[in-house]
Amino acid sequence: LRPDEGAYYLAAFDTPPAWNDPPLTTIELATFGSGVQLTGYTLTAHRLYLEWRLPGRVDADYHYFGHFLDAGGEKIGQRDSLLWPGRYWCAGDRLITWADAEIPTAAAALRVGLYTLNNGAVVNASVVDGAGNAVSAWVDIPLLSAP
Numbered sequence: 001l002r003p004d005e006g007a008y009y010l011a012a013f014d015t016p017p018a019w020n021d022p023p024l025t026t027i028e029l030a031t032f033g034s035g036v037q038l039t040g041y042t043l044t045a046h047r048l049y050l051e052w053r054l055p056g057r058v059d060a061d062y063h064y065f066g067h068f069l070d071a072g073g074e075k076i077g078q079r080d081s082l083l084w085p086g087r088y089w090c091a092g093d094r095l096i097t098w099a100d101a102e103i104p105t106a107a108a109a110l111r112v113g114l115y116t117l118n119n120g121a122v123v124n125a126s127v128v129d130g131a132g133n134a135v136s137a138w139v140d141i142p143l144l145s146a147p
Contacts, residue, residue: 019096024051030139032114033126034058034086038139041110048079048101050112056091060116062125064097067111068104069140075111077104083114113138 001008024040031037035055042049048066061082068077079101114125126134 016094022049024049024096027139027141030112030127033128033132033134034060034062034114036062036083036089036114038112041112041141043103043107043110043143045103046100047098048103048110049096049098052083052095052097054084054089054091054093054095057089058086061085061087062114062116065111065113065115065138066099066101067138068101068107069109069111070104070106071108073109076106077102107143109143110141111138112141 022042022044024042026040027038029037029039035058037053037055038050039053040051050064050066063080064083065078065080067075070076079099081097081099083097084095113127116123116125124137127136127139129135
């Protein structure tokens with residue numbers, strides 16, 4: 001901390017705190033090449049929530065994106081943000097991220113992916129199958145209706 005920045009606190013829990021915010025919708029498990037898994041999401045009128053399972057420490061700091069697609073598959077909005085830094089990941093941890101975002105009322109799908117920055121270039125992380133083969137650069141989640 002810098003002078004005048006206050007303090008920070010660490011807390012140890014016997015059991016993890018309960019999630020009491022908007023209910024999360026469980027999705028079909030999507031595993032990325034780093035081992036991180038996307039397991040759920042929630043959209044509110046002005047916020048994107050994503051639920052992740054972490055594989056343990058990694059040497060990369062990932063960013064995530066949420067693209068909002070219309071019924072024709074065209075991107076009509078997006079929100080990018082930094083995921084929790086990889087050096088802090090612990091095996092089996094559940095991470096819930098949230099980012100303020102204007103969710104378009106015409107959104108029919110949510111596209112979620114991970115990427116790193118390498119000398120200013122975006123490098124997408126692949127979604128992999130059970131054998132570790134790359135199958136896509138993102139996950140598309142059909143939405144029943146936008147919030």
